[in-house]
Amino acid sequence: MTEGNEVGRRPILQAMFAVGAASLASAQAHAAAPNPPTALDLTNKDVQSLIFRKLGYAMDDRLGFWHLQGTRYGLVGAELTPFWEMHIGSFFKVRDLPGGSYEVTRMGVTFYTDLETGEYIKKFENPFTKKTIDIEYGRPAPRKFAPPKPIKASYNVMGGKEAEVAPGVSSIGALGPAWIQGDQVWIQQDNLLVAPPGPGERSRVNDLTTYFGPLHEVADPSVKMPAAGHAFTDINDWPAWLQMGDLPGEYYSRGLGYKASSFDEMPETWRKLMLREYPEIARNPGKALLG
Secondary structure (H helix, E strand, C coil): CCCCCCCCCHHHHHHHCCCCCCCHHHHHHHHCCCCHHHHCCCCCHHHHHHHHHHHHCCCCCCCEEEEEEEEEEEEECCEEEEEEEEEEEEEEEEEECHHHCEEEEEEEEEEEECCCCCCECCEEECCCCCCEEECCCCCCCHHHCCCCCCEEEEECCCCCEECCCCCCCEEEEEEEEEEEECCEEEEEEEEEEECCCCCCCCCEEEEEEEEEEEHHHHCCCCCCCCCCEEEEEEEECCCHHHCCCCCCCEEEEEEEEEEECCHHHCCHHHHHHHHHHCHHHHHCHHHHCCC
16 A cells, blocks of 8 residues: 555555455355464465455455555665655545455545654755755645545456556556465565656556465454555656656655554554644545545
């Protein structure tokens, strides 16, 4: 679960190009077996889809939250130059659809903070170009810092997705492998997006995520939203708004985060910024998901 608040094309990746849940009822039967470490056939795509849904979302329609904190860098050659700290929060609800599919409604909000002061920043002095530029946070009016909007994606039983994709956009989503580490189950979920470039813009995004959570909760059918965390890395082309010109390099980040069941369980920095910048959304995230 990566940068929210409709930053560039990231919400498309986060919610639209994940591999869907396949044959959930069959996978739940595997998970309900008495000996979870051997009963969970981690090479089975049905089981992988179930693991992804339970760790990434929930098996019911409760309101859930995700947090991600990380650092954004400019990568030129083999040298990383830190830009800012990322504080990313999102919240979601899941709705079952006929035939074993499910629909996720999700909203994400991202805040960047200064690496030294910890203050929320809306402008940035690019260390490569020495230009001070406006940070693009929201769409469709980034410089007005418009509130984010909910997005929806439907995950179907064939492992595909139902989503509106711009003409010419191609995407590859990969789920797995999954493996057991001690008393935890881990699963990879990666996405590549290639879109037609705009003026002076290259449009390749690589999101690499590993989800992890307690094996006994994932294997227990009575646990509808297991505890979970995720490790995230992305390697992208420069966004156009960064004004990097012809400088070769990549827009790189890494971060860690966790799933929460309420706004109050989210980290203090993100909660305070939400209450200050988007108080209506912060007071009623569930209502915000209705659009």
